Amino acid sequence: MPAFDIASLTFDANGLIPAIARTRDGEVLMLAWMTAESLAETLRTGDVTYWSRSRGELWRKGATSGHVQRLVGLRIDCDRDCLLVIVDQTGPACHTNRASCFYTAVRAGEEVILAAPLTDM
Amino acid sequence: MPAFDIASLTFDANGLIPAIARTRDGEVLMLAWMTAESLAETLRTGDVTYWSRSRGELWRKGATSGHVQRLVGLRIDCDRDCLLVIVDQTGPACHTNRASCFYTAVRAGEEVILAAPLTDM
Numbered sequence: 001m002p003a004f005d006i007a008s009l010t011f012d013a014n015g016l017i018p019a020i021a022r023t024r025d026g027e028v029l030m031l032a033w034m035t036a037e038s039l040a041e042t043l044r045t046g047d048v049t050y051w052s053r054s055r056g057e058l059w060r061k062g063a064t065s066g067h068v069q070r071l072v073g074l075r076i077d078c079d080r081d082c083l084l085v086i087v088d089q090t091g092p093a094c095h096t097n098r099a100s101c102f103y104t105a106v107r108a109g110e111e112v113i114l115a116a117p118l119t120d121m
Numbered sequence: 122m123p124a125f126d127i128a129s130l131t132f133d134a135n136g137l138i139p140a141i142a143r144t145r146d147g148e149v150l151m152l153a154w155m156t157a158e159s160l161a162e163t164l165r166t167g168d169v170t171y172w173s174r175s176r177g178e179l180w181r182k183g184a185t186s187g188h189v190q191r192l193v194g195l196r197i198d199c200d201r202d203c204l205l206v207i208v209d210q211t212g213p214a215c216h217t218n219r220a221s222c223f224y225t226a227v228r229a230g231e232e233v234i235l236a237a238p239l240t241d242m
């Protein structure tokens with residue numbers, strides 16, 4: 001089994017790689033972006049840490065909200081340009097207080113909201 | 122319920138939006154990219170159609186391999202800058218003939234291959 005080297009991943013022109021977060025039981029929670037540094041931090045601490053493109057800084061998920069993601073598993077795709085993080089999510093993943101960011105369905109040409117905001121846990 | 126308008130999505134500077142494909146039972150298959158045109162084609166035909174960044178053209182998944190993805194559901198995320206497509210996948214999703222592109226795990230600093238290529242179905 002080869003050692004995993006973050007430098008072997010393909011980052012985009014901005015040094016970013018997309019990371020899909022899902023739960024153990026297959027709910028896709030969100031997509032966010034990582035840098036090499038944020039992935040290293042994720043692996044070092046076990047707390048999933050993205051790169052905030054809007055703030056231009058490391059973003060330890062849940063640092064302010066408490067809605068942390070503990071890393072359960074890490075997968076890389078065949079092209080080494082996308083990550084799948086399997087997480088134990090505390091509270092809602094979405095900033096709208098919904099479990100998943102993908103709470104809007106498109107059905108027969110209309111948008112349908114599938115989930116209401118959770119009360120904070 | 123508001124009508125869904127593709128133009129309401131946020132595409133990146135290249136006119137692309139990431140699309141995560143998963144099965145009905147929660148297996149994340151791949152991440153690829155769509156343009157407004159490819160999403161319109163996906164909704165029109167029910168065959169999931171991405172944008173091939175390498176070839177610079179519409180990419181109806183499985184057009185050459187037969188490993189098509191029939192659209193079961195479409196979700197958009199809170200920021201309207203990522204799509205989740207729920208699909209019925211014929212054959213393996215990955216070009217390596219594996220069910221999912223995410224067949225490599227990182228465990229204790231080493232890469233572990235979780236699945237062998239399937240024989241073609």
